[in-house]
Amino acid sequence: MRLLIATDAWHPQVNGVVRSVERMTEAGAGLGVETVLLTPADFASLPMPGYSEIRLSLVTRASVLARWERLAPTHVHIATEGPIGHAVRGACLRRGQPFTTSYHTRFPEYLAARAPVPEAWSYAWLRRFHAAGSGTMVSTPSLERELSARGFAGLMRWTRGVDTDLFRPRDGDAFPGLPRPIFLSVGRLAVEKNLAAFLTLDLPGSKVIVGDGPDRARLQALAPDxxxxxxxxxxxxxxxxxxxxxxxxxxxxxxxxxxxxxxLACGVPVAAFPVTGPLDVIGETGAGALDADLRAAALAALAVPRARCRQEALRYTWAESARQFYENIALAHALGPMRAIPRRRFRAGAEAAPPEAAGASGDEAKRFA
Incomplete structure (x- = not known):
């Protein structure tokens, strides 16, 4: 198998898409797979307005086809729905090449947070994008239920992993001089991460933020302490x-x-809202606390045994993630292209919200705001 992975998310971005693609590329060799990448590094690009860390590739049909001929893939996976992903999707459809996709990011919610674009319109476009492939990989059961309720078909499970050698419990005080307890959050400093909900909590001790992004100045002004x-x-x-x-x-x-x-791998309990992601990773494991009241969850997490957290993290390996990923690709390629979902059944203006059992959705932002 010579797999082409097309991704619009790449360095210098630091996010789950980049990390997952890197890990799958590393694991491919051990599974007899030669993996080649098509990323923004292969094209001229422009910074995304208001978010310069993200580069928008200036992709043309000719440039993609030229690289396709050079790379000569036997299998194709499209990791993102941006300019590169869209161009490679078009090339696959023209050539009759089966391909898989993955659903990493809630672009409808992200876009709606920045511009007056109805989520239903974005979901209709995403549904059509993914429907042309042979299968769409999703990371959790609750996300699979939600997307299925929104009319997505051909969903395949692909979990994630963690490097438990690097991320492990350690001795010593990483924050000398800061009052305890230490409440930590790690991630991109952007509006969709809802960090204000954490920074405005009345909590004892200290709040520590690791990460950078376009919302940093606003968040620092919001929480100067x-x-x-x-x-x-x-x-x-x-x-x-x-x-x-x-x-x-x-x-x-x-x-x-x-x-x-x-x-969790470092032995640190998690506090979160009961939404997709935390519901699947923490759930009823006892490795953290989920509550619509984030302050209550944060205080409850302090009582969770650290050994329980580490034990739960050991269930997730990048080796198992890679096994699922490459098995999905082989299966989907053997099945061939999916039939596109008829437009008449799922019109953007008529899309119904998923049922409560479907897990996290854009409605959660309203429930926990």
Whole structure:
């Protein structure tokens, strides 16, 4: 298998898409797969307005086809729905090449937070984008239920993993001088991460934020007593996790949250809203606390045994994630292209909200705001 992975998310971005693609690429060799990438590094690009970390590739049909001929893939996976993903999708359809996709990001909710675009319109476009493939990979059962309720078909499970050698409990105080307990949050500083819900909580001790992004200045002004450390990686990031007393995850829109696994692997209990991602990773495991009252969840997490958190994280490996990923690709390729969902059945203006059993949705932002 010579697999082409097309992704609009790539360095210098630090997010779950980039990390997942990197891990699958690394694992491919051990599974007899040669993996090649098509990323913004292969094209001229422009910074996304208001979010310069994200590059919008200037992709043309000719440039994609030229690279396709050079790379000569036997299988194709499209990780994102941006310019590169859209161009590769078009190339696959023209060539009759089966391909898989993955659903990483709630773009309808992200876009609606920034512009007056109805979520139903965005979901209709995304549904049509993914319907042309042979299968769409999703990270959790609750996300699978939600997307199925929204009319997505051909859904396949693909979990995530964590490096439990790097992310592990450690001795020493990573935050000397800061009052305890330490409540930590790690992630991109952007409006969709809902960090204000954490920073405005009345909590004892100290709040620490690791990460960077376009919302940093606003958040620092909102919570001048919080400690913003910027982006950390590797050992520095692992030490920050291990030095915290609780990890607070205020996002209502993440589809998984690899940071949840990293915190647990370091022995740190998680506090979060009961939405997609935390519901699937924490749920009833006893490795954290989920509550519509985030303050109550944060305080309850302090009582969770750290050994229980580590034990739960050990269930997630990148090896198992890679096995699922490559098996899905082989199966979907053998099945061939899916039939596109008829437009008459799912019109943007007529899309119904998923039932409560479908898990997280854009409605959660209203429930927990």
């Amino acid at each position: 919080a400690h913003f450390l910027g982006a950390l990686t590797g050992e520095a990031l692992a030490r920050a996790y291990a030095g915290a007393d609780a990890f607070v995850f205020p996002s209502l829109t993440d589809t998984f949250g690899i940071v949840l696994l990293e915190a």
